[in-house]
Amino acid sequence: MQQHFRTIDPGAGKVPQPDELLRVEDLRTHFHTRHGIAKSVDGVDFHLSKGEHLGLIGESGSGKSVTALSVMRLVREPGRIVGGSIHFEGQDLLGLDAQSMRRLRGSRISMIFQDPLNHLDPVMKIGDWISETLTLHKGVGRKAAYVEAARILKVLKVASPEDVLRAYPFQLSGGMCQRVLIATAIITGPALLIADEATSALDVTVQASILRNLDELTDIFGTAVLLTTHNMLVVRQACTRVMVMYGGRIVESCDTDVLFRNPMHPYTVGLLDSVPALERIGEPLRPMAGEPPLPTEDIVGCKFYGRCPIRRPVCQEMRPPLAEVESGHWSACFFPEESRSKISS
Amino acid sequence: MVSLSPNSTSDRSPSRVMLALSNGRRFAKTHKSIVVGAIMVGFVVAMAALAPVLSPYSPTRIHPLDRLAGVGSPGYLLGADQQGRDILSRLMWGARSSLAIAVLPLTIAGILGLVLGSVAGYIGKLPETLIMRSMDVVFGLPPILLAIAVAATLGPGLVNLVISLSIVLLPPMTRVTFQVVTTLKEQPFVDAAKVSGATTPQIIFDQIIPNSLAPVIAYGASLAGSMVVFGAGISFIGLGIQPPQADWGRMINDGREVLDLHPHVSTLPGLAIFILAAGFNFLGDGLRDLLDPRMRM
Amino acid sequence: MERLFLSGGIKIKNLILEVVNLKKHFPARGGNPLVRSERTVKAVDGVSFDIREGEVVAVVGESGCGKSTLGRLVIRLIEPSSGGIRLSNEDVTHVQGEELRSLRLKAQIVFQDPFGSLNPRMTVGASIAYPLQVNRLFKRGDKEGVEQRVKELLERVGLNAAHAKRLPHELSGGQRQRVGIARAIAVNPKLLVLDEPVAALDLSAQARVLNLFKELQRNTGMAYLFITHDLSVAEYIADRILVMYAGKVMELGPRGGVFKTPWHPYTEALLAAAILEGPSSSDATILDGDPPSTIDPPPGCRFNTRCPHAGPICAAEEPALVEVQDGHMVACHLLTGKLQRRIPASTRIPVSA
Numbered sequence: 005m006q007q008h009f010r011t012i013d014p015g016a017g018k019v020p021q022p023d024e025l026l027r028v029e030d031l032r033t034h035f036h037t038r039h040g041i042a043k044s045v046d047g048v049d050f051h052l053s054k055g056e057h058l059g060l061i062g063e064s065g066s067g068k069s070v071t072a073l074s075v076m077r078l079v080r081e082p083g084r085i086v087g088g089s090i091h092f093e094g095q096d097l098l099g100l101d102a103q104s105m106r107r108l109r110g111s112r113i114s115m116i117f118q119d120p121l122n123h124l125d126p127v128m129k130i131g132d133w134i135s136e137t138l139t140l141h142k143g144v145g146r147k148a149a150y151v152e153a154a155r156i157l158k159v160l161k162v163a164s165p166e167d168v169l170r171a172y173p174f175q176l177s178g179g180m181c182q183r184v185l186i187a188t189a190i191i192t193g194p195a196l197l198i199a200d201e202a203t204s205a206l207d208v209t210v211q212a213s214i215l216r217n218l219d220e221l222t223d224i225f226g227t228a229v230l231l232t233t234h235n236m237l238v239v240r241q242a243c244t245r246v247m248v249m250y251g252g253r254i255v256e257s258c259d260t261d262v263l264f265r266n267p268m269h270p271y272t273v274g275l276l277d278s279v280p281a282l283e284r285i286g287e288p289l290r291p292m293a294g295e296p297p298l299p300t301e302d303i304v305g306c307k308f309y310g311r312c313p314i315r316r317p318v319c320q321e322m323r324p325p326l327a328e329v330e331s332g333h334w335s336a337c338f339f340p341e342e343s344r345s346k347i348s349s
Numbered sequence: 350m351v352s353l354s355p356n357s358t359s360d361r362s363p364s365r366v367m368l369a370l371s372n373g374r375r376f377a378k379t380h381k382s383i384v385v386g387a388i389m390v391g392f393v394v395a396m397a398a399l400a401p402v403l404s405p406y407s408p409t410r411i412h413p414l415d416r417l418a419g420v421g422s423p424g425y426l427l428g429a430d431q432q433g434r435d436i437l438s439r440l441m442w443g444a445r446s447s448l449a450i451a452v453l454p455l456t457i458a459g460i461l462g463l464v465l466g467s468v469a470g471y472i473g474k475l476p477e478t479l480i481m482r483s484m485d486v487v488f489g490l491p492p493i494l495l496a497i498a499v500a501a502t503l504g505p506g507l508v509n510l511v512i513s514l515s516i517v518l519l520p521p522m523t524r525v526t527f528q529v530v531t532t533l534k535e536q537p538f539v540d541a542a543k544v545s546g547a548t549t550p551q552i553i554f555d556q557i558i559p560n561s562l563a564p565v566i567a568y569g570a571s572l573a574g575s576m577v578v579f580g581a582g583i584s585f586i587g588l589g590i591q592p593p594q595a596d597w598g599r600m601i602n603d604g605r606e607v608l609d610l611h612p613h614v615s616t617l618p619g620l621a622i623f624i625l626a627a628g629f630n631f632l633g634d635g636l637r638d639l640l641d642p643r644m645r646m
Numbered sequence: 647m648e649r650l651f652l653s654g655g656i657k658i659k660n661l662i663l664e665v666v667n668l669k670k671h672f673p674a675r676g677g678n679p680l681v682r683s684e685r686t687v688k689a690v691d692g693v694s695f696d697i698r699e700g701e702v703v704a705v706v707g708e709s710g711c712g713k714s715t716l717g718r719l720v721i722r723l724i725e726p727s728s729g730g731i732r733l734s735n736e737d738v739t740h741v742q743g744e745e746l747r748s749l750r751l752k753a754q755i756v757f758q759d760p761f762g763s764l765n766p767r768m769t770v771g772a773s774i775a776y777p778l779q780v781n782r783l784f785k786r787g788d789k790e791g792v793e794q795r796v797k798e799l800l801e802r803v804g805l806n807a808a809h810a811k812r813l814p815h816e817l818s819g820g821q822r823q824r825v826g827i828a829r830a831i832a833v834n835p836k837l838l839v840l841d842e843p844v845a846a847l848d849l850s851a852q853a854r855v856l857n858l859f860k861e862l863q864r865n866t867g868m869a870y871l872f873i874t875h876d877l878s879v880a881e882y883i884a885d886r887i888l889v890m891y892a893g894k895v896m897e898l899g900p901r902g903g904v905f906k907t908p909w910h911p912y913t914e915a916l917l918a919a920a921i922l923e924g925p926s927s928s929d930a931t932i933l934d935g936d937p938p939s940t941i942d943p944p945p946g947c948r949f950n951t952r953c954p955h956a957g958p959i960c961a962a963e964e965p966a967l968v969e970v971q972d973g974h975m976v977a978c979h980l981l982t983g984k985l986q987r988r989i990p991a992s993t994r995i996p997v998s999a
Contacts, residue, residue, distance in 0.1 A: 038375070063848045161934040177936045207708035207875065209933045212919035216932055234849065237920065278853035280882035282905065282921045289882065291853030295818060537763035540723055541829065545777035546750040555776070559767045 025195055025228050026052040026075070031088035033067075033074045035299070042299035044070040044083065046252035046307075049326065052228055054195065057219075059243030059260065060232040063275075065296060067252040068232040072200045075230070076115050077105050093195060111141040114189035118201040120181035124173040131169030134188050141192045149191075156187040159224070160217045179210035186214070190221055197222065199231045203238060215242045236279055240264070248272050251297055251307030254326055258333040268335035270343045271308045306336070314342045383635030389628025393621070397444035404438035408595040417611050430603055430614045440621055443595040446507060447625055450580030450589075451573040453511045458518035459569050465519075466526025466565075467557050471534050472549065481527060488520035496579055500588040510589045514576055525568045529561040563640045571633025574626035581622050597622050660699035661735065662837050662869045663720065663753075668693045668729035670715055674941045687941050689715040691893035692729070694967075697837065702863060702870040704884035704901075706877055706916070708937050712893040713873045717839045720871060721755045722746060734836060751781060754830035758842035760822035764814040770825050771796050771810030777832045799828040804858055820851030824858065831862065839871045844879060852879075859883060877920045881905055886973075889913050892948035893940050895967055899974030909976040912949045947979065955980060 033045035044067045052058050062068040073079045075090055077097060090097040092113065097105065109115075117123055125133055134156075135149030144152070150169060157165035160183045173181055182202065189197055199218075203211040219242065222229055231242055239246050239260060246263050248256040248271065256269040267273045274292035294311040297303055305320040306312070312319065318338060326336040337343060377384045396403075405424070406412075412433035418425045427437040469480040487495070499513035533539065534557065542556045581598030583589040590596035597618040604614030669692055674685040690712040697703050705713045718724050720731060722738060730739045738749050757763040764773055774796045778784055784791045797807040803824040814822055823843060830838060840859070844852040860883065863870060874880050880887055880901075887904040889897040889912065897910040908914050915933045933952045938944055944951055950960035959979050967977040 038379075063850070163935060179936045207937065208877075208919040209708060209915055210936060212932050213934050275849060278849045280853075280856070280876075280878040282878050282881060282917065285881060285905070289853040289857055291857065292850045537757040537759050538765045541755075541757065541763050541826070542765075542776065542780075543723060544721055544750055544755050545780055545829070546747045546833075547776070547780040548747075551780055556765055560765065 023054045024051055025054045025056075025093065026230070027089075027091040028071075028075065029089045029091075031071065031074055031090065032086045033070050033079055033083055034086050035083040037082060037300065039298075040300040043252050044299055045074060047088070048249075048252070048254055050247055050254060050257065052196070052230060055222070055226050055228050056245065057222070057229045057231065057243045059239035059246040060230065060249055061234065061236070061239050061246055061275075062232075062249035063234055063296065065299065066249040067299075068249045069200050070252075071249070072115070072198050072230060072232050076109060076113060076198060078115075110137060110194075111192050112194050113196045113198065114192070114194045115198040115200065116182070116185045116189050116202045118204050120178065120185045121173060123185060124181060126173055128172075129169070130171050130173065130176070130184050134169070134184065134191060137188050138191050152191060153187060156191055156221065157183065159221050160187060161213060179206050179214065182206060182214060183217075186218060186221070190225055190227060193225045194227055196228045196230065199229060201233055202231070204233065204235065208237075211238070212241065218242065236264075236276070236281070248275070251303070252299065253307060253336060254334075255308065255336045256334065257326065262333055266333075266344060268329050268333060268340040268343055269308075269337045270312050270314055273343050274311070274313075306338075314339055380635050380639055382631045383639060386628045386631030386633070386635055389624050390632060393444050393625045393628065394448065396441045397448055400438075400441040400445065404435075404441045406435040406438045408434065408439045408442040409593040410434065417607065417614070419611075420613050420617075427617055428611075428613050430600070431607055431611075436600075436614065436617055439595040439600060440597070440618060443597045443600060443618065444621070444625075446584075446590050446594070446596045447577055447580065447622070449507065450510060450514065451576045451625065451629060454514035454518050454576060455522075455569045455573055457511070457515040458522045459565060461515075462519055462522025462524075463526050463558055463561065463565060466523040467530050467553050467561065469523070470527040470530030471553055471557055477527075480523065484520040484523050487516070488524070492517045493579065493582065496583060497586070497588060500583055505588050505591050507590055510580060510583060513583075514579060517579070518572065518576070521572065522565065522569065526561055526565050529564050530557055533557055533560055564637075567633060567636035567640050569633075570629060570636050573629035573633065577622055577626045577629065581618075661696060662699055662701075662733070663697040663871070664730075664732040665696065665716075665720065666694050666730045666732075668716070668719060668731065669727045670712075670719055670724065671727045685941050688893050688943055689940055690719060690726075691940075691943075693890070693893075693895055694729075695888055695895070695898055697869045697871060699836070700863070700867040700869055701886065702872055702884045703886045703888060704872040704874060704880035705888045705890055706874055706880045707890035708875060708916075710892075710937060710940060711890040712940065713875075713890050714841055716890070717755065717841045717871060717873045720837075721753055721839050722749060723755075747781070750777075751833045752835055753837040753839065754833065754835040755839040755841060756823070756826050756830050756843045758845055760819045760826060760846055761814075763826050764822055766814055768814075769810065770800075770805075770812050770814065770817070773814075773825060774799055774810070774829045774832055777829060781833060783833065795832070796828075799832055802831070802862070803828045804854075818851065819847050820855055823847060823851075823855055827855075827858070827862070831866070831868070834866075835868065837869045837871065839873070841873045842875065843872075845875065856882060877905075877916055889916070892938050892943050894948050895975075895977060896949065897974075897976045898967070899971070899976075903971060903974045909970055909974070909981060910949075910978050911953050911955050911980070915952075915954075947977070 028048060028050050031045050031048040032043070035042040035044055046067070048071055050058070060068045060071060070079060070083065074085055075097070077085070079085060085098060100108070131150055131153060134153040135146055138144045138149040138152060139146065153169060154165040157168060162168055162180070162183060168176065168180065168184065176184070203214055206214065215238065229242070231238070233239060243260050246258065246260045247254045248263070248269065250271045256263070256267065256272045258268070263272065264276065267276060277290040278292060280289060292311050297307055297310060303309070305322055306324050309315050309319050316338070324336045324338045326334050329335050329340045412429065414433065415425060415429045416433040417431050418429040420428045422428060425435055425437070427440065429435055430439070465480050469477040496513045496517045499516055500510055503509035503512060539552060539556055542552050547555065580589060581601070584596045584598030585602045587602070590599055592599060600618035601615045604611070608615050668690055669688070670690040672687040672689060674687050693716060695703065705716060707713045715724070719726050722731070722741070726739055730737065732738065733749060733752055741749060768776070771793070775792050778792055778795060784795070796810055800806060800809055805821060805824055805828070809817070809821070814825070817825065843859070844855050847855060856879065859870070862868065870883070872880065872883055884901055886898070886900055888895060889904070889910065891912050897904060897908065897913045904913060905917065908917055918932065935952050938948060938951055944961070946961040946963055947953070947956070947965050950956040953960065957979070963979070965977045965979045965982065967975045968982060969975050970981055
């Protein structure tokens with residue numbers, strides 16, 4: 005019985021693919037809190053190809069942001085990566101010393117966050133801010149860096165880049181600050197851009213425009229994107245492949261359009277049924293019952309067990325591995341076929 | 350957090366006690382300064398409370414033959430002053446006035462400041478201008494000089510000392526309340542109370558004051574230490590507690606003349622002042638950390 | 647004064663709320679503190695609409711469009727600069743004191759922030775009982791009556807009597823928001839202003855609270871003014887939609903009309919942004935730039951700086967809100983024939999059965 009459910013890395017075998025950029029295996033990031041050990045990331049496997057746009061969707065507390073921070077090795081105390089491996093461009097990130105990791109950040113891997121204003125220097129002009137990164141990592145002169153910065157802002161549909169480069173952060177809107185951060189993140193031509201809820205604080209129209217321009221920009225630089233969000237819409241707009249995260253584990257992974265058409269995990273089904281969507285006018289919402297488990301709870305089996313409408317005893321006893329149900333479609337459920345048919349009708 | 354809920358006495362199973370104990374231990378570990386401060390202040394409070402029972406002599410009784418007895422001399426654990434009064438007894442009784450000086454003005458100024466600061470902060474406009482600007486005037490004067498001036502005008506004695514220290518404390522207490530309230534009144538729950546139909550006094554007393562209490566108390570506790578020192582200083586120069594009543598500041602003054610040969614007469618009350626003042630400071634710091642929302646988990 | 651209202655101040659039977667040409671201007675902060683600033687923020691700048699008994703009107707728009715200010719004006723947390731508000735056929739535009747307090751028995755509000763909107767030191771029961779007490783809805787000392795009512799309210803919002811003794815920090819976000827709802831409906835209001843009531847909640851909690859709103863509305867017949875930035879939420883809950891942009895109404899109409907045949911380019915863009923299909927879908931309706939500042943907004947149509955169809959007239963003249971279909975009003979020069987439409991409306995929601 006048990007050997008049927010082998011935990012396999014979704015999308016690829018154990019042999020590294022030629023275009024593979026990032027491979028995360030059995031990643032575990034724990035937080036030692038007063039209430040016990042919070043397993044925020046509890047055994048996560050995934051890989052990312054060069055230039056690919058991968059979405060990581062989950063509700064608050066699902067561990068998506070901690071996963072993103074773990075790849076950057078920016079997890080703060082009391083959090084610690086306690087297990088697994090992260091391979092980026094062939095080298096093991098967890099084995100790197102702090103110095104090499106620092107050099108990698110900003111040049112090969114960049115990150116953008118939800119609150120852009122907190123990540124800009126309030127007393128530094130935007131132009132100096134952007135060009136400093138380029139000067140630091142690539143040794144480009146200030147003038148050339150300014151020209152490059154203006155060119156990138158132009159792609160991001162900034163009407164007058166020169167004015168923006170001369171401004172201070174407080175003079176810009178939230179959307180503009182986020183564009184500036186994106187420009188800073190991408191100007192060095194990184195192989196991977198991690199966007200952690202980067203558009204969540206923005207208005208829908210601004211979000212749509214930034215996502216589209218980000219798409220253009222990453223095409224130019226050949227940058228892969230790992231995008232964490234709680235918003236279905238964002239994944240739809242920006243990602244070709246998506247992973248659904250729940251309780252620190254990946255519960256489903258497939259192409260984005262497949263996820264919306266044919267979800268194979270009861271949590272994904274519940275999530276989709278919880279969100280009012282303009283394409284499904286007239287359909288009632290069927291919210292999931294209950295709350296997600298606390299990250300400190302010790303759960304052997306499936307983390308969704310307590311809320312699952314199709315649960316069986318086996319789900320409580322054994323952790324369902326992420327297994328390939330159809331070609332390229334992975335689900336961590338013992339009964340993936342039942343998820344869709346039984347729940348949503 | 351440490352205490353058991355009142356109705357749990359009947360079903361106090363061992364595990365519950367253990368839980369409370371382990372909670373207490375964890376509390377002590379994460380909030381060291383509160384525990385240290387509480388022990389120091391608690392020690393002084395116990396001394397003051399038990400003075401009638403534990404003190405070997407009356408604090409004013411003169412033993413002419415035992416003048417300036419040293420520390421540890423028979424019958425006088427901490428020695429005697431130049432009139433032959435037992436220093437231990439005087440320290441224990443003196444703790445009462447020191448505590449009164451630390452706590453009473455703070456309570457008076459705290460309550461007044463809470464009301465004035467809440468009114469000024471919540472209503473704004475004219476009340477704010479009147480209250481806060483007049484506080485600024487008082488605040489502009491050096492506190493120790495103000496206290497001395499008021500004490501000198503009113504005359505010596507514990508009651509007048511308490512009044513003068515209350516006046517000194519009122520501006521900082523009002524100002525800290527004002528600051529807390531100006532951020533509090535922007536909270537949605539205050540809007541919610543407004544929409545519920547509450548009147549302005551109802552909002553101030555039901556919503557604003559209960560929520561500003563904790564930070565104001567924490568701030569007050571951090572001032573208690575300096576009040577002990579202030580009170581002692583004023584008594585030292587003869588404007589506070591009057592002899593022969595026992596008071597730490599007075600005792601330091603008494604020992605001044607014999608400081609070279611019999612330093613214990615002055616230094617022991619000095620040490621007592623230090624313990625109480627430091628205790629209050631630890632307590633205040635600890636409370637501030639405890640009530641800081643960023644420290645909460 | 648009375649003539650201000652469309653109803654002419656006459657009692658109209660099932661009219662709950664009537665808002666006419668409502669404006670709220672704030673003096674602009676910032677800039678040089680030494681130079682007295684003459685600039686004003688026109689947060690709400692001439693908004694008119696009404697709500698009938700049992701109707702749900704959703705106000706949608708992006709941050710800074712004035713939708714929250716509109717909600718706070720209606721509930722009279724702030725006073726309008728000009729214009730009029732009538733609640734149940736009474737002019738409440740400038741009422742104060744007792745009159746204002748009695749307004750609060752008719753209209754209530756649920757706030758966005760489930761953490762900040764409950765007094766952290768009051769139990770859930772005390773928070774819900776508070777409006778009952780300050781309004782003296784129960785006799786003094788009638789503790790049992792109040793308790794009974796609190797229990798009833800808790801059950802109505804999907805909680806139970808045991809929650810009354812809890813403190814807010816012991817509850818989840820969704821539960822807290824339910825407490826906020828229970829407090830708001832405690833006085834049996836006729837109108838509930840809901841200011842982004844699900845925006846701060848997790849997806850599954852959001853769905854449950856939305857369903858609760860639907861159920862409450864069905865059972866009590868309350869009218870809602872539902873303020874949201876999320877079009878799909880508005881679609882799910884509302885009978886009519888009011889689209890705001892930079893303090894102005896762009897479009898106002900029945901849900902079906904606004905979502906299936908949007909007339910205003912801004913509504914089209916909002917819909918397009920909320921329904922994009924994939925990375926490479928049509929670019930035509932994605933807006934560039936940011937919403938304009940409401941400090942000294944652009945002359946003419948507020949949307950002209952981002953509008954894909956804008957012509958010279960749009961920057962010069964402000965379009966009036968005109969009725970294009972039964973009950974469907976739009977403020978756009980495209981419709982009054984002053985401007986030729988160059989691009990046909992490209993995004994229409996596929997009409998699903």
